Amino acid sequence: MAVSAINSSHExxxxxxxxxxxxxxxxxxxxLLGFVLFLVSDVVLFSMFIFAYLYLRNSVPNWPPITKxxxxxxxxxxxxxxxxxxxxxxxxxxxxxxxxxxxxxKAAFNLWMIATIVLGIGFLSGQAYEYQHVPVTxxxxxxxxxxxxxxxxHGFHVFVGVIYLITLYVQANRGVYTGxxxxxxxxGTLYWHFVDVIWVALFYLFYLM
Amino acid sequence: xxxAAIHPGAVDHHDHIHPEPTTFIGKYIFSLDAKxxxxxxxxxxxxxxxxxxxxxxxxRIQLLRPEGGFVSNDTYNGVYxxxxxxxIWMTIIPLMTGGFGNFVMPLMIGARDVAFPxxxxxxxxxxxxxxxxLFSSFLVGxxxxxxxxxxxxxxxxxxxxxxxxxxxxxxxxxxTMTGLxxxxxxxxxxxxxxTFTRMPLFVWAQLATALLNMVATVALSAxxxxxxxxxxxxxxFYDPGRGGSPLLWQHMFWFYSHPAVYIMILPAFGFVSxxxxxxxxxxxxxxxxxxxxxxxxxxxxxxxxxxxMFTSGMAPWLQLPFMILTMIIAVPTGIKIFxxxxxxWGGMIEFHPAMxxxxxxxxxxxxxxxxxxxxxxxxxxxxxxxxxxxxxxxHYVLFGGSIFGIxxxxxxxxxxxxxxxxxAQLGVWHFWLxxxxxxxxxxxxxxxxxxxxxxxxxxxxxxFQFWNDVASIGSFVLAASTLLLLYNMANxxxxxxxxxxxxxxxxxxxxxxxxxxxxxxxxxxxxxxxxPYDFGEPLPYIGLDPSDKEDHHHPxxxxxxxxxxxxx
Numbered sequence: 001m002a003v004s005a006i007n008s009s010h011e012x013x014x015x016x017x018x019x020x021x022x023x024x025x026x027x028x029x030x031x032l033l034g035f036v037l038f039l040v041s042d043v044v045l046f047s048m049f050i051f052a053y054l055y056l057r058n059s060v061p062n063w064p065p066i067t068k069x070x071x072x073x074x075x076x077x078x079x080x081x082x083x084x085x086x087x088x089x090x091x092x093x094x095x096x097x098x099x100x101x102x103x104x105x106k107a108a109f110n111l112w113m114i115a116t117i118v119l120g121i122g123f124l125s126g127q128a129y130e131y132q133h134v135p136v137t138x139x140x141x142x143x144x145x146x147x148x149x150x151x152x153x154h155g156f157h158v159f160v161g162v163i164y165l166i167t168l169y170v171q172a173n174r175g176v177y178t179g180x181x182x183x184x185x186x187x188g189t190l191y192w193h194f195v196d197v198i199w200v201a202l203f204y205l206f207y208l209m
Numbered sequence: 210x211x212x213a214a215i216h217p218g219a220v221d222h223h224d225h226i227h228p229e230p231t232t233f234i235g236k237y238i239f240s241l242d243a244k245x246x247x248x249x250x251x252x253x254x255x256x257x258x259x260x261x262x263x264x265x266x267x268x269r270i271q272l273l274r275p276e277g278g279f280v281s282n283d284t285y286n287g288v289y290x291x292x293x294x295x296x297i298w299m300t301i302i303p304l305m306t307g308g309f310g311n312f313v314m315p316l317m318i319g320a321r322d323v324a325f326p327x328x329x330x331x332x333x334x335x336x337x338x339x340x341x342x343l344f345s346s347f348l349v350g351x352x353x354x355x356x357x358x359x360x361x362x363x364x365x366x367x368x369x370x371x372x373x374x375x376x377x378x379x380x381x382x383x384x385t386m387t388g389l390x391x392x393x394x395x396x397x398x399x400x401x402x403x404t405f406t407r408m409p410l411f412v413w414a415q416l417a418t419a420l421l422n423m424v425a426t427v428a429l430s431a432x433x434x435x436x437x438x439x440x441x442x443x444x445x446f447y448d449p450g451r452g453g454s455p456l457l458w459q460h461m462f463w464f465y466s467h468p469a470v471y472i473m474i475l476p477a478f479g480f481v482s483x484x485x486x487x488x489x490x491x492x493x494x495x496x497x498x499x500x501x502x503x504x505x506x507x508x509x510x511x512x513x514x515x516x517x518m519f520t521s522g523m524a525p526w527l528q529l530p531f532m533i534l535t536m537i538i539a540v541p542t543g544i545k546i547f548x549x550x551x552x553x554w555g556g557m558i559e560f561h562p563a564m565x566x567x568x569x570x571x572x573x574x575x576x577x578x579x580x581x582x583x584x585x586x587x588x589x590x591x592x593x594x595x596x597x598x599x600x601x602x603x604h605y606v607l608f609g610g611s612i613f614g615i616x617x618x619x620x621x622x623x624x625x626x627x628x629x630x631x632x633a634q635l636g637v638w639h640f641w642l643x644x645x646x647x648x649x650x651x652x653x654x655x656x657x658x659x660x661x662x663x664x665x666x667x668x669x670x671x672x673f674q675f676w677n678d679v680a681s682i683g684s685f686v687l688a689a690s691t692l693l694l695l696y697n698m699a700n701x702x703x704x705x706x707x708x709x710x711x712x713x714x715x716x717x718x719x720x721x722x723x724x725x726x727x728x729x730x731x732x733x734x735x736x737x738x739x740x741p742y743d744f745g746e747p748l749p750y751i752g753l754d755p756s757d758k759e760d761h762h763h764p765x766x767x768x769x770x771x772x773x774x775x776x777x
Contacts, residue, residue, distance in 0.1 A: 029397060030324050030393055030397045030398070033392075033393050033396060033397060034324060034325060034389060034390075034393045037389045037392055037393065037423060038389060040423070040424070041385055041389065041423050041424065041427045042427075044424050044427040044428060044431075045427050045430065045431055048427070048428050048431035048432070048461055048464075049431055049435070051460075051461070052431075052435065052446060052457055052461065055454065055456075055457050055460065056446070056452070056453065056454055056457060059454045059456075059457075060452060065452055138442070138444055139442060139443045139444050139445065141445065141451075141452055142445050142446070142451070142452040142453055145444045145445050145446055145453075148444075149435070149438070149444065
């Protein structure tokens, strides 16, 4: 959304100044720093809930808390592994899409973007399936509270990311970005990798630890 | 670097500015201009300041008699909870960063606006609804666990507690966005030649505050989010009956709220760092030490939160490191205080109201800082925790520090903001009335605390009545003295003399252009050669358009296209 506004103001400035490239670099640097700082604050948000999870986990003698049926809750690690691979794979395809764009290969860019979006939707579907089969509930125990809050927050980020990537795909095909000016794509790639990295932490915390 | 190489007025991001709005709504309501947004913050903050101040008066009327009886106990719980919440989140933080930060900071660094004007607009427009939601919680049962809202009381608290969560969450988001915005603005949009060590100290203070706002406030949002879903959906985080931990809230809350006290004091450090050299006509002493100590305070502020929890049953071996780290914060703070004293030493001091409030700030803030050192010592804290000593300490640093700082800033930047002068004599009266009644109000609270009067009580034992009455009478005078400021502001707006561009002969950039500054701030962006505190020397700026000081403005003409783009 901001991209088109910035583009039109670029045109206005272009009418006045010879070199619009240096202006683009200036504003790109500003927006890049802003976006990175936004991701930093998002990391803090996840870190606080991760801290809460570890704190609650360590403040009781028995973990995980036993469910009402007298069972220890066990997560399906094998399924989570597959689903994680789907998400990590989407990170790889996103990287490939970005590289294709930089090499001016628009056909490959489109292909890799669609692959990323499909994998992202695939991960979300996997999460939806898992939510119906995990042995804990959101309100039932502190474990469920942490699990659903953290993975839910992450899932929401993936959901927003999928919408974001679809928007970028449409914009790229409408000619919003050029071979040298593609800040929106850079930001989208950063965001998508950020979502991947958060999942690494969550996967370890809930399935391996 | 040679002077010519700096290219004042060269093509750069400063020319990347939104066009000046022409409609009333675009100019005054949904303005993108940081100066207008700053004024909007100030007006809204002043409104919430008055509401929160009246709530404080309700507390003091209730405590006139040991048996209370002015309001019901439940109402009283809501009154002190909302007094603190309103003062901290709706008054001090928005006024200092949103208000003065937005108006002054871009001017000081020679920028035309903040980095993300739309984000700035959004930050502001979250603020008034948040305040309305906060105070409307009275209608459904106000939050009754104090501004810290410790669970499990807050988990079981009245419905207003959820509104409190929403309001503070919103204002937290607003602060985070402002912090991010200011961070990028200060890092990327300074005038050519303004290196970090040439920035005014106010900008350093805003940078440290922005760091805290960006990182710490998100922790509060997380804690509030968890509290909200626990109250609304029954998700167990804090309720010990369901495996949760009340201590978890305290950790998360204080991980924000201790840095928050620096969010509320660092900008005040910035205000007085500008005011002292200007009214003592001397270079600031220890520029770099003052600048770096702001960052040191911000970083240390993240490592001391658990000193609020010495009596909460936290692991004993953790007490010692938190106590020592807390005491270490006194070092950078002391560096600032002594640097200011050295700045004043031998200066030609002019006792303008801004200067008086800055001097008063040093006196009462140092006093509050010293009681803070008392409280950081575990044995003393075990005795004083939960007594009236705590409100005494917090009011010495938050009223004597932050609000005195804001008053000083109001007197200092008023001519720049409004283009009119205030009545200085009335300001002097305002200062002395405030200073005396402030001490009459809050000094006895130390004694009450040491004698053992608990805080947050609606009734108390009769032997505490005398000092409570003294504090209450002091607080009535304190409220009345604030009316002097309001009258002075209104009088200045209606009948005040027009202000010259630089009534104090100050040297920072915002004083080198007309009062109030034009929409685009500077016709040409100046280049900066030195930090702005060398009184007696020529101004360290080149490329300022002399007509910037005139009242009638014409938009900047674009520089010739032959200029090399980019800036130093």
